Amino acid sequence: MGSLKLGRWIHDFALKNGFKLGIFLGTALIDMYSKCGSLEDARKVFNKMQVKSLATWNSMITSLGVHGCGEEAISVFAEMERGNVQPDAITFVGLLCACVQTNNLEEGQRYFKYMGEHYGITLIPEHLICMTELYSRAGMLDEDCKLVNAMPSEPNDNVLPALLHSSKVYGIVNMEKFLYGKLDFSTVDANSLRRNWLQVSKWDAG
Helix, strand or coil: CCCHHHHHHHHHHHHHCCCCCCHHHHHHHHHHHHHCCCHHHHHHHHHHCCCCCHHHHHHHHHHHHHCCCHHHHHHHHHHHHHCCCCCCHHHHHHHHHHHHHCCCHHHHHHHHHHHHHHHCCCCCHHHHHHHHHHHHHCCCHHHHHHHHHHCCCCCCCCHHHHHHHHHHHCCCCHHHHHHHHHCCCCCCCHHHHHHHHHHHHHHHHC
């Protein structure tokens, strides 16, 4: 749904027909308003909800993050912690995305470390993609390489394109060689790898 006008109509229709602003409806509305580009409406719904699930908190944090409202996303996370709501891997995807959008490497590093040390959250590809972007923007090849080495297995189809793209966009010419040295070609689809590299080259060529 990409129409804000239609989204507001559905929202009004639901309320007028007796639907309460519960967890399911509220979270869906937050997601909808975010995708329509209206963080103001998303925030209003969030603030009116008396009961919020983890999915609700994640939706609000991620919505703020992808729209570049890093400080507000961090503020919502702090509010979440004060309410003793246990975050999950998706919560930190939203926070790291907020750090990427605001180019806040320091906060990104802090949350990347915090989620494992404080909450015992296992890394997922999206965490690595966000950190790779932050390190690449800062030209920190060593940190990017450490991330790849820390992966439990070879970079998968989600992580690999992001790494290759960063190496091209930010001129990290040694990253390609490093990735090829890291990959186990007995388990990697060579055709998929080639397609990823060609796609990255197209992006770079504009």
